[in-house]
Amino acid sequence: MIISSIIIIASLILDGLLSNFLPFMVGNLSIFTPLFTVVSIIIIYPFFRKREKNKYLITLAMTGLIYDLLYTNLLFLNMIVFVILGFCTMLSHKYLDTNFIMILIKTIALIILYQALTSFYFWIFQVVPVSWNDFLYLVEHTLLINIIYAELGYILIRILPKKYLGLSIN
Secondary structure, eight states: OHHHHHHHHHHHHHHHHHHHHSOOSTTOOOTTOOOHHHHHHHHHGGGSOGGGHHHHHHHHHHHHHHHIIIIIOOTTHHHHHHHHHHHHHHHHHHHSOOSHHHHHHHHHHHHHHHHHHHHHHHHHTTSSOOOHHHHHHHHHTTHHHHHHHHHHHHHHHHHSOGGGOSSOOO
C-alpha cells in the first residue's frame, strides 16, 4: 500500500509539473501531454491482493477526487472515470498476461478509454465542444509519454521484491 501511494503521489506531482511546462490548449498540445495519474491505475494494480479489490477501487476513487480538485475543477468526474478504468484494469489483468507488450496495449486502451469517457462527458453536457477530430487529436498527443511512463513503471515493479506484490508479474 505504501508503494502504491508513492506511485500515485509521484504521478500527481509529475502531472502538475509537466502540464505547467508543456503547452495544453486545444490545437496546441504537445506530443508529451501527461496523464501519469491515469497510467498509474495500471501500475499500482499488482500491489493489491485478490481480497483487496475494494481497497483498490477506493484508492482509485480518492485519487480521482484529488485529481478533480487539483487539475480539472469538475467535481466527481475523474472519481467516477477512475473507478470505471479500475474495473477495466481488473478485467484486463484477469484475462490477459502481464508483460512489456501487454502493458503497452493496456496503456493504450486505458488512455483511449479515459479520453473517450471524458470527451463523451464534455459532449453530453456541452462543457467544451468536442468532435471526432478533437478526440483523435487528444489521444494521439497523449500516448507517447504515457506509454514510456507505463513501461518505466513496469520495469521498476519488476525490480521490487515479490513480497510487495499481490499478484504475479512475468
